[in-house]
Amino acid sequence: MFDAIAPRYDLLNHVLSAGIDKRSRTRAMRSLALTGTETLLDVCTGTGDLALEGRRQGAARVLGVDFAGAMLAIGLWVGGFDILYACQDVEFDRGYGLRSIPTRFGVAASIQLSRVMHAAAVLAMAALWWVAALPALYLVGVVIVAILLVYEQSLVSEDDLSQVKKAFDLNGYVGIVYFGVTALSLYVG
DSSP: OHHHHGGGHHHHHHHHTTTHHHHHHHHHHHHTTOOSOOEEEEETOTTSHHHHHHHHTTOSEEEEEOSOHHHHHHHHHHHHHHHHHHHTTHHHHHHTTOOOHHHHHOHHHHHHHHHHHHHHHHHHHHHHHHHTTOOHHHHHHHHHHHHHHHHHHHHOBTTBOTTHHHHHHHHHHHHHHHHHHHHHHHHHO
């Protein structure tokens, strides 16, 4: 069931709860009073919203695990892009003592981590095709997503973050393609 709703889960959760889901995650992480030395384990991480909030709130390490392949694939894809997006704010974050992956590990390492996460997302999407016995159409969509993610990654480098906005727009198309092909595959499959 969770794999079937994964492509639209975050949007539905945010809309149907009128944003309460975001506020409750922020409040839950604040209540932990993280000091920056903790390892946070997010079991059944879904698309990784709680794990990402844990990083924003200062956990030193965050591990997210999930048995729902599509949720994990989407979490890796979104997290990979969030890291790219955060790279453009690294000086601001450092100046105000904000914690992010780029401020902790640097822009170059963050871009590499983003690439690894996007590759893992594509592998998780492909694994879902095999495990869920989806039609070949789904795999074609995964290949298109992979091509778009490779292009997205090629736009951003340590020395030139000026194309992050273009990568952001492209990331929207990744979501549309993946949602569309998943929905169509479930419909025809």
